[in-house]
Amino acid sequence: xxxxxxxxxxxxxxxxxxxxxxxxxxxxxxxxxxxxxxxxxxxxxxxxxxxxxxxxxxxxxxxxxxxxxxxxxxxxxxxxxxxxxxxxxxxxxxxxxxxxxxxxxxxxxxxxxxxxxxxxxxxxxxxxxxxxxxxxxxxxxxxxxxxxxxxxxxxxxxxxxxxxxxxxxxxxxxxxxxxxxxxxxxxxxxxxxxxxxxxxxxxxxxxxxxxxxxxxxxxxxxxxxxxxxxxxxxxxxxxxxx
Amino acid sequence: xxxxxxxxxxxxxxxxxxxxxxxxxxxxxxxxxxxxxxxxxxxxxxxxxxxxxxxxxxxxxxxxxxxxxxxxxxxxxxxxxxxxxxxxxxxxxxxxxxxxxxxxxxxxxxxxxxxxxxxxxxxxxxxxxxxxxxxxxxxxxxxxxxxxxxxxxxxxxxxxxxxxxxxxxxxxxxxxxxxxxxxxxxxxxxxxxxxxxxxxxxxxxxxxxxxxxxxxxxxxxxxxxxxxxxxxxxxxxxxxxxxxxxxxxxxxxxxxxxxxxxxxxxxxxxxxxxxxxxxxxxxxxxxx
Numbered sequence: 001x002x003x004x005x006x007x008x009x010x011x012x013x014x015x016x017x018x019x020x021x022x023x024x025x026x027x028x029x030x031x032x033x034x035x036x037x038x039x040x041x042x043x044x045x046x047x048x049x050x051x052x053x054x055x056x057x058x059x060x061x062x063x064x065x066x067x068x069x070x071x072x073x074x075x076x077x078x079x080x081x082x083x084x085x086x087x088x089x090x091x092x093x094x095x096x097x098x099x100x101x102x103x104x105x106x107x108x109x110x111x112x113x114x115x116x117x118x119x120x121x122x123x124x125x126x127x128x129x130x131x132x133x134x135x136x137x138x139x140x141x142x143x144x145x146x147x148x149x150x151x152x153x154x155x156x157x158x159x160x161x162x163x164x165x166x167x168x169x170x171x172x173x174x175x176x177x178x179x180x181x182x183x184x185x186x187x188x189x190x191x192x193x194x195x196x197x198x199x200x201x202x203x204x205x206x207x208x209x210x211x212x213x214x215x216x217x218x219x220x221x222x223x224x225x226x227x228x229x230x231x232x233x234x235x236x237x238x239x240x241x242x
Numbered sequence: 243x244x245x246x247x248x249x250x251x252x253x254x255x256x257x258x259x260x261x262x263x264x265x266x267x268x269x270x271x272x273x274x275x276x277x278x279x280x281x282x283x284x285x286x287x288x289x290x291x292x293x294x295x296x297x298x299x300x301x302x303x304x305x306x307x308x309x310x311x312x313x314x315x316x317x318x319x320x321x322x323x324x325x326x327x328x329x330x331x332x333x334x335x336x337x338x339x340x341x342x343x344x345x346x347x348x349x350x351x352x353x354x355x356x357x358x359x360x361x362x363x364x365x366x367x368x369x370x371x372x373x374x375x376x377x378x379x380x381x382x383x384x385x386x387x388x389x390x391x392x393x394x395x396x397x398x399x400x401x402x403x404x405x406x407x408x409x410x411x412x413x414x415x416x417x418x419x420x421x422x423x424x425x426x427x428x429x430x431x432x433x434x435x436x437x438x439x440x441x442x443x444x445x446x447x448x449x450x451x452x453x454x455x456x457x458x459x460x461x462x463x464x465x466x467x468x469x470x471x472x473x474x475x476x477x478x479x480x481x482x483x484x485x486x487x488x489x490x491x492x493x494x495x496x497x498x499x500x501x502x503x504x505x506x507x508x509x510x511x512x513x514x515x516x517x518x519x520x521x522x523x524x525x526x527x528x529x530x
Binding site for chain 1: 268280281301327
């Protein structure tokens with residue numbers, strides 16, 4: 001009995017954010033970004049997109065105590081992506097796993113090209129991405145939030161990196177996959193770009209797409225990034241009452 | 243072509259102007275366009291565009307006066323946290339001369355010192371010194387951290403803001419260039435000063451701040467806002483009102499003209515030492 005009730009709840013819950021709920025193929029989920037939410041961090045951001053809730057915190061540039069990581073001519077940007085145990089339906093075992101180590105790495109690589117690391121030699125910038133609730137596309141949400149947090153921390157950057165995914169679900173190329181679409185779909189293509197120049201700083205693909213479908217998905221994702229980018233800008237300007 | 247106005251808030255990646263403008267601090271040039279690299283306020287001087295950051299870390303510079311906390315004692319030096327990506331060191335010889343003494347008897351871990359940045363080398367080792375007027379160890383008081391770029395705003399024009407806080411709360415206030423503020427006085431007054439300083443930090447980018455600070459001080463001290471003793475200050479401030487949020491950039495200018503150390507020592511009631519070199523030679527004579 002109880003199981004049936006939870007199931008119906010779950011179904012209705014996913015339907016509201018799914019394509020079934022009249023979301024167009026090129027439509028993003030509802031989102032909200034807020035900058036400067038943490039008191040003790042140098043910079044921080046909170047981001048919601050669909051059912052995702054992500055916090056990003058930036059500390060630094062600060063002294064690097066791990067001497068072997070130190071770069072004599074620039075700062076190192078360290079990223080840590082972590083999912084809260086309660087962020088998914090089945091409790092996630094806390095601590096790093098293969099997936100979170102990978103996302104930490106790609107997040108730092110996606111953000112690095114935008115940051116003027118050479119302005120702070122021999123120091124470190126630490127970025128922490130905490131996923132409080134996950135519903136598909138957390139890596140993109142994390143990178144987007146982290147870049148707002150970096151700007152909030154006053155770290156000089158060439159551009160604000162923004163990330164968004166596209167993919168193929170039910171035989172159609174769609175933007176911003178939800179958890180169900182990601183799991184049951186045919187392909188997932190998360191990208192991160194610097195919107196002003198359009199440079200791609202992250203491009204991953206999971207699943208199968210034909211050449212045309214790939215081009216289509218990439219265009220879709222780039223357009224999605226540009227929409228999210230506007231939200232990022234708004235979030236920062238809102239912080240200073242503009 | 244210019245795409246922004248003076249004092250507008252910009253974010254990293256915003257295109258500010260075309261090639262006929264020069265890129266100043268907080269900006270960079272790409273494809274002949276001047277772009278912002280920071281979240282901050284635009285400052286346009288002639289053909290030069292800069293962005294004054296709203297948030298930053300202190301990067302040590304020779305000649306700055308800073309407030310640091312002793313974190314470690316080594317054989318012949320103290321290590322200090324100066325609220326910066328680079329920690330500083332104070333050589334024992336700077337304090338004792340050639341004499342050999344136990345370091346922890348003089349300054350122990352946790353002590354707070356007022357120092358001058360003597361040198362910053364290529365590997366970002368920050369050498370600190372205690373030679374100078376008013377430099378030394380603090381006894382008692384509280385520390386408040388603010389963003390270093392907001393230090394000029396806290397000091398105000400010719401120290402107007404900081405002097406107002408000092409007069410109203412009857413606290414000693416010393417501001418380090420690294421954004422650390424030391425306040426000592428009656429404990430209740432220290433709290434008042436802390437609240438006011440935090441408010442200044444939060445609203446540094448807005449205009450009409452001096453008036454709001456005066457109001458806040460009055461309410462916190464339980465007085466009517468009208469009874470402000472220094473009418474002379476008032477007129478000076480209304481003069482600065484029209485510059486509005488530009489104040490932060492105005493004072494930034496003062497900083498670039500290297501009177502910043504003067505500003506700080508002024509707040510510390512020593513003479514403004516615009517001629518740093520002369521001053522230093524004087525001091526070394528004193529030491530000898």
